[in-house]
Amino acid sequence: MTLDEVPAGQEVTVVDLHLEGAEMQRLLDMGFVDGTRVKVVRNAPLKDPIDIKIKGYLVAIRRNEAKGIEVKTE
Amino acid sequence: MKHGHRDILVGLAGQPNSGKSTIFNMLTGARQHVANFPGVTVEKKWGDYRYDDGKIEVVDLPGTYSLTSYTQEERIARDFILLEQPEIVVVVIDASNLERNLYLAFQLREMDIPLVLCLNMMDVARRRGFKIDTQRLSAALDVPVVPTVGKRGKGRAELKRAIVETCERTDHHPAQWRMDYGGGLEPILVRLETQLRSREHLMEDFSARWLAVKLMENDAEARRILLHHTHDETGQQLCDSVDRLRREFVEEHGKSPEKIIAARRYRTAARIMDDCVSRDKADRRTLTDKIDAVVLHRLAGPIILAAVLFGFYEITMGLGTKLANWCFPYTQRLGEPIAGLFTSSDLLRDGIFQSLVTDGIIGGVIAILYYLPIFFVLFALLAIFEDSGYMARIAFILDRLLRGFGLHGQSTLPMLLGGVIVGGCAIPGIMATRAMKDQKARLTTILIMPLMNCMAKIPFYILIVGIFFASHKGLALYSVSVFSFIVALLVAKVFSRHLVRGETAPFVLELPAYHLPTVGGVLRRAIERVWLFLRKILTVVVAVMILVWFFVTFPGIGTKREVQYDLRMVSARDTLVKKLGTDNRYAGALQGNNLIEYLRFQQRYKEEKLAVGDNNSELRRLTRTFESQNREFFLLANRGRDAEGKIDRDAGKAARALRKFAGTVKKLKFKRRKEMVRDSYAGRFGRSLEPVTQLAGFNWRMNIAITSSFAAKENLVGTLGTIYSAEEGRSGEVGKSIRAAETDWTKRHAVAILIFVALFPPCIPTLIMVKSETGSYRWMFFTAVYPIILGFILAAIAFQIGAIFG
Numbered sequence: 001m002t003l004d005e006v007p008a009g010q011e012v013t014v015v016d017l018h019l020e021g022a023e024m025q026r027l028l029d030m031g032f033v034d035g036t037r038v039k040v041v042r043n044a045p046l047k048d049p050i051d052i053k054i055k056g057y058l059v060a061i062r063r064n065e066a067k068g069i070e071v072k073t074e
Numbered sequence: 075m076k077h078g079h080r081d082i083l084v085g086l087a088g089q090p091n092s093g094k095s096t097i098f099n100m101l102t103g104a105r106q107h108v109a110n111f112p113g114v115t116v117e118k119k120w121g122d123y124r125y126d127d128g129k130i131e132v133v134d135l136p137g138t139y140s141l142t143s144y145t146q147e148e149r150i151a152r153d154f155i156l157l158e159q160p161e162i163v164v165v166v167i168d169a170s171n172l173e174r175n176l177y178l179a180f181q182l183r184e185m186d187i188p189l190v191l192c193l194n195m196m197d198v199a200r201r202r203g204f205k206i207d208t209q210r211l212s213a214a215l216d217v218p219v220v221p222t223v224g225k226r227g228k229g230r231a232e233l234k235r236a237i238v239e240t241c242e243r244t245d246h247h248p249a250q251w252r253m254d255y256g257g258g259l260e261p262i263l264v265r266l267e268t269q270l271r272s273r274e275h276l277m278e279d280f281s282a283r284w285l286a287v288k289l290m291e292n293d294a295e296a297r298r299i300l301l302h303h304t305h306d307e308t309g310q311q312l313c314d315s316v317d318r319l320r321r322e323f324v325e326e327h328g329k330s331p332e333k334i335i336a337a338r339r340y341r342t343a344a345r346i347m348d349d350c351v352s353r354d355k356a357d358r359r360t361l362t363d364k365i366d367a368v369v370l371h372r373l374a375g376p377i378i379l380a381a382v383l384f385g386f387y388e389i390t391m392g393l394g395t396k397l398a399n400w401c402f403p404y405t406q407r408l409g410e411p412i413a414g415l416f417t418s419s420d421l422l423r424d425g426i427f428q429s430l431v432t433d434g435i436i437g438g439v440i441a442i443l444y445y446l447p448i449f450f451v452l453f454a455l456l457a458i459f460e461d462s463g464y465m466a467r468i469a470f471i472l473d474r475l476l477r478g479f480g481l482h483g484q485s486t487l488p489m490l491l492g493g494v495i496v497g498g499c500a501i502p503g504i505m506a507t508r509a510m511k512d513q514k515a516r517l518t519t520i521l522i523m524p525l526m527n528c529m530a531k532i533p534f535y536i537l538i539v540g541i542f543f544a545s546h547k548g549l550a551l552y553s554v555s556v557f558s559f560i561v562a563l564l565v566a567k568v569f570s571r572h573l574v575r576g577e578t579a580p581f582v583l584e585l586p587a588y589h590l591p592t593v594g595g596v597l598r599r600a601i602e603r604v605w606l607f608l609r610k611i612l613t614v615v616v617a618v619m620i621l622v623w624f625f626v627t628f629p630g631i632g633t634k635r636e637v638q639y640d641l642r643m644v645s646a647r648d649t650l651v652k653k654l655g656t657d658n659r660y661a662g663a664l665q666g667n668n669l670i671e672y673l674r675f676q677q678r679y680k681e682e683k684l685a686v687g688d689n690n691s692e693l694r695r696l697t698r699t700f701e702s703q704n705r706e707f708f709l710l711a712n713r714g715r716d717a718e719g720k721i722d723r724d725a726g727k728a729a730r731a732l733r734k735f736a737g738t739v740k741k742l743k744f745k746r747r748k749e750m751v752r753d754s755y756a757g758r759f760g761r762s763l764e765p766v767t768q769l770a771g772f773n774w775r776m777n778i779a780i781t782s783s784f785a786a787k788e789n790l791v792g793t794l795g796t797i798y799s800a801e802e803g804r805s806g807e808v809g810k811s812i813r814a815a816e817t818d819w820t821k822r823h824a825v826a827i828l829i830f831v832a833l834f835p836p837c838i839p840t841l842i843m844v845k846s847e848t849g850s851y852r853w854m855f856f857t858a859v860y861p862i863i864l865g866f867i868l869a870a871i872a873f874q875i876g877a878i879f880g
């Protein structure tokens with residue numbers, strides 16, 4: 001499952017990133033490393049980007065990038 | 075002995091919003107300067123303070139989440155540390171967001187520089203129930219830790235002391251601390267390190283450990299450093315072997331090294347958190363969560379946003395403009411002393427040098443100074459938006475809408491200020507793009523700024539709409555702004571697809587916790603930015619104004635015409651003398667150069683009287699002053715009355731004759747100017763274009779109005795007035811004379827002109843802004859030219875289609 005498929009309000013665990021270069025590095029820097037718990041807080045009014053809670057702070061990412069984040073529910 | 079007189083250079087690093095600038099202000103107080111980092115538009119702030127008898131210089135680095143070479147901010151921060159080699163780096167850590175902030179601290183730690191950890195936002199951390207054991211934290215990282223609350227200035231003395239003490243430590247062995255990257259990576263790193271250590275001159279400047287990690291992370295800059303510092307093939311060989319090692323690593327572990335590196339850093343951060351932090355409150359809904367639930371709500375969110383943006387726009391343009399208009403008379407005065415140095419004895423013409431300095435340079439500078447109050451208001455509001463955390467929410471809500479056009483959620487504010495709706499100003503719009511980290515979207519936003527409806531276009535819209543669409547004024551104006559908005563979006567799309575290259579930052583936008591901005595912080599930021607703007611723009615403005623002045627002034631109207639004007643002046647003067655008669659007591663007072671003196675006196679009197687307005691007591695004081703300066707002149711200037719109101723018959727008569735004379739002179743001067751503009755290079759150019767511009771229905775008069783108002787678009791209506799010989803400045807009159815002169819104009823002429831003006835090229839100050847914000851004359855030139863071409867093509871199409879349908 002990828003992060004863009006997770007409904008708002010649900011919490012999941014990051015498994016892997018399928019991205020490249022700057023995009024991937026930025027997400028790694030923000031804490032999207034395997035084993036991290038993330039929560040989809042809400043969608044933007046136009047469904048994109050999505051608001052995510054990770055390691056106690058909030059970050060918005062576009063669906064496109066969320067597609068590259070593989071997650072699992074537990 | 076302490077550090078003595080040796081200066082200490084301190085770099086302030088940290089993640090965005092961790093409070094670096096606040097700590098910077100806490101350390102340096104008022105002694106600070108703002109500029110840009112060399113070559114880029116990221117702000118550079120530095121300042122200093124004294125400690126014991128040494129001077130400590132502090133540089134506020136841009137906020138970065140990490141220290142890779144992918145983004146401009148990160149490169150700047152990193153290069154500063156590597157190349158400027160500060161004695162010490164203070165890393166400002168948001169204690170309420172410790173885990174992510176430690177991630178950056180580790181990387182700095184790896185760089186082998188003396189470090190002090192400033193644990194900021196302790197109040198927020200405490201409020202959220204975190205208890206941090208700073209001693210354990212200090213031991214875990216082997217660096218001094220100073221808890222602070224930057225906003226309240228708490229921890230200032232401790233931080234200052236820690237900075238100096240850390241610098242003095244001679245037993246500094248930073249390399250003792252090592253991050254453990256795990257069994258898969260460590261052997262590779264160690265091997266790389268050994269290979270790197272053998273290159274001595276490389277090791278003088280860089281830490282082997284850091285370079286090894288960066289190479290394994292596939293950092294482009296690290297490779298460059300390596301290649302740059304090794305002059306034989308071994309550098310390239312080493313790079314190749316790094317590539318091979320990376321490939322092998324991926325094959326063996328199924329993951330790229332950078333993923334492992336990041337994961338290990340975060341794991342270490344989590345371990346340190348476990349060790350040093352305890353929490354006595356469960357994870358409750360924070361205030362930020364509650365505000366977001368409303369502000370980012372699917373329905374309420376956009377409505378609130380619209381209201382906030384409307385308010386923002388109203389305040390900047392409304393209050394800002396009011397302030398600007400209020401200040402303008404005073405700014406205008408600034409040029410007077412210089413203008414006063416040039417006293418031409420020719421009533422008809424200003425000297426060449428005079429017209430260059432007064433019309434060209436001073437005029438240009440003052441035109442820009444006019445905007446300062448608007449900027450001040452704008453920057454203050456922007457600071458509130460940024461500091462409070464709402465700015466990121468705007469981008470969050472609107473990103474989807476704007477992204478399709480190559481723009482960014484953060485383009486909203488610039489476009490709004492530029493005048494998407496109606497009546498903005500491109501200069502603050504361009505300034506507001508500074509907050510955008512995505513360089514490509516930022517450049518695109520800057521490039522479409524000229525297509526917004528700047529305030530100077532509005533009088534012209536009103537003029538044309540008033541003539542041709544009098545019955546549907548509102549609708550016509552609305553259509554113009556909708557039209558320009560659509561064109562702007564389409565242009566943005568085309569530009570971003572085919573023209574603009576640049577770093578696109580991945581859209582990973584932190585939505586920071588809400589903070590209540592402080593008055594001091596907001597004001598300070600506003601002043602800083604206004605100052606930065608001033609310094610940058612004034613250097614360019616002089617060059618550009620000289621060019622423009624040249625093209626609308628030269629080659630002049632030729633000696634023959636000049637002699638004719640001289641003759642008309644002589645006859646005007648003869649008339650004056652005749653009218654005065656020989657028995658008028660004031661005839662003598664106006665002989666020779668006295669006449670010029672008098673006219674100057676009268677001009678001054680008129681201006682100051684205007685400035686005083688209806689204030690009676692001020693007015694009385696003014697008349698007395700002028701009367702005491704020169705009684706005869708005063709009587710003439712005051713239509714024959716003295717300060718008490720007593721009439722002097724001779725003076726009254728002379729005053730009438732003088733008024734007539736002054737009127738004639740003004741008319742002649744005006745006519746000569748008009749002729750000069752028409753015959754100038756710009757004017758000739760405009761006329762020569764008539765065969766082409768006919769396609770859109772523009773005749774040479776329109777062409778000249780357009781070319782010559784390029785220097786100051788605010789004057790478009792005024793220029794038209796000049797050309798159609800109407801009384802200056804009254805748009806009603808201009809409308810009448812246009813209708814009288816252009817009897818064959820129809821609605822399609824009007825539509826074509828409106829389209830063209832809606833896409834009219836930006837004014838000179840805007841172009842200068844484009845230059846200074848993009849750092850390129852090419853973009854400046856492009857921004858000046860493409861709206862003309864685009865506007866003309868669209869106008870021509872509309873005009874021709876109009877012809878088909880009659």
Ligand SMILES: Nc1nc2c(ncn2[C@@H]2O[C@H](COP(=O)(O)OP(=O)(O)OP(=O)(O)O)[C@@H](O)[C@H]2O)c(=O)[nH]1
Pocket residue numbers: 088089090091092093094095096097136137138194195196197198222223224225226461462589590591592595
């Ligand atoms: N409660 C609290 N707020 C703080 C503290 N220090 C700074 N702030 C606030 O945090 C916000 C961000 O502070 P800045 O100093 O602008 O942060 P910065 O690190 O310079 O941010 P960037 O330049 O964007 O990277 C401001 O609104 C400050 O007033 C603190 O110790 N406690």
Ligand SMILES: [Mg+2]
Pocket residue numbers: 094095096137
């Ligand atoms: Mg800052």
